[in-house]
Amino acid sequence: MTVMNVRRLIPTAAVAGAVALGLTALSACSSSDAAESGSDGKLDVVASFYPMQFLAEEIGGSHVSVTSLTKPGVEPHDLELSPRQIGGLSDADYILYLKNVQPAVDDAVAQAGVENTVDAATLTTLESHGSEVGHDHGAEEGGEHEEHEGEEAGLDPHIWLDPVKYAEVAEGVGKSLEKADPDNAADYRKNTETLVAELNKLDKAYESGLKNTATKTFITTHSAFGYLAERYGLTQEGIAGLDPEAEPSPARIDEIHHVAEESKATTVFFETLASDKTAKTLAKDLGLKTGVLDPLEGITGKSAGADYIEVMESNLTALQKALGAK
Numbered sequence: 001m002t003v004m005n006v007r008r009l010i011p012t013a014a015v016a017g018a019v020a021l022g023l024t025a026l027s028a029c030s031s032s033d034a035a036e037s038g039s040d041g042k043l044d045v046v047a048s049f050y051p052m053q054f055l056a057e058e059i060g061g062s063h064v065s066v067t068s069l070t071k072p073g074v075e076p077h078d079l080e081l082s083p084r085q086i087g088g089l090s091d092a093d094y095i096l097y098l099k100n101v102q103p104a105v106d107d108a109v110a111q112a113g114v115e116n117t118v119d120a121a122t123l124t125t126l127e128s129h130g131s132e133v134g135h136d137h138g139a140e141e142g143g144e145h146e147e148h149e150g151e152e153a154g155l156d157p158h159i160w161l162d163p164v165k166y167a168e169v170a171e172g173v174g175k176s177l178e179k180a181d182p183d184n185a186a187d188y189r190k191n192t193e194t195l196v197a198e199l200n201k202l203d204k205a206y207e208s209g210l211k212n213t214a215t216k217t218f219i220t221t222h223s224a225f226g227y228l229a230e231r232y233g234l235t236q237e238g239i240a241g242l243d244p245e246a247e248p249s250p251a252r253i254d255e256i257h258h259v260a261e262e263s264k265a266t267t268v269f270f271e272t273l274a275s276d277k278t279a280k281t282l283a284k285d286l287g288l289k290t291g292v293l294d295p296l297e298g299i300t301g302k303s304a305g306a307d308y309i310e311v312m313e314s315n316l317t318a319l320q321k322a323l324g325a326k
């Protein structure tokens, strides 16, 4: 992606000028102009975790300064925020998060009361997947998911792993940035179109790459790929649940043994940010291979690509290999 490079081309003098203007604006303008009062003249955007950060950076381009609440390499589902992060949230010009992935973020965002707050889940439609492996996200609630009170608890939040749904979210993010920062609306629109075109290309690559395969079933430790599976006619068999750290039940392990034989699955997938112990044990028991399928909840040096698009391309290659693409 090239959008980010624009920022590096701005001369130092221009940045200094923008800083001075920003400070003037801050002291002279009313709170309704707060969206443009960042100290560097950029819109201060806080993203909850990587899939939100990527959208904000690609669409915001040179007009935004994005920070993520989830540092690279941190497993996001059980994230805890520091008092400083929670306090600083109310200074953001724009918050982009995805409800029901990170309970700590949901609480902090609700308290921050920032006018331009966008829940990505409202920009597409959510579905429930894999109800047989439990609904809850908190490992401490394991085994009690039937009694979970949240009516949304059954909905799968992993929408970004379906390029079509992610493109819908991108469109919504673009529109909301236009509203938050009307002066740069044309650029946000242009960047959104560029990103959506890349996501459409990715969708086509998945569609054709997974059309003819020896099996349609893949086994994974983290049930993050429900939307992806549905989009491309595959079946995800999750060992645990939507939470990557949850321990699978003995009954579920038995089922997986059965499913693996029936479906001729070849590979047990694990992810980079959580333990691979369960996947390795299971693969050994079943005589299967292990492979990495990255749920893109964070990018690190170990990721099979530098950004969302590249890692999704690596995921496609891994799936084609495991499913026996022809």
Ligand SMILES: [Zn+2]
Residues within 6 Å of the ligand: 077, 158, 222, 224, 242, 243, 244, 295, 297
């Ligand atoms: Zn997840």
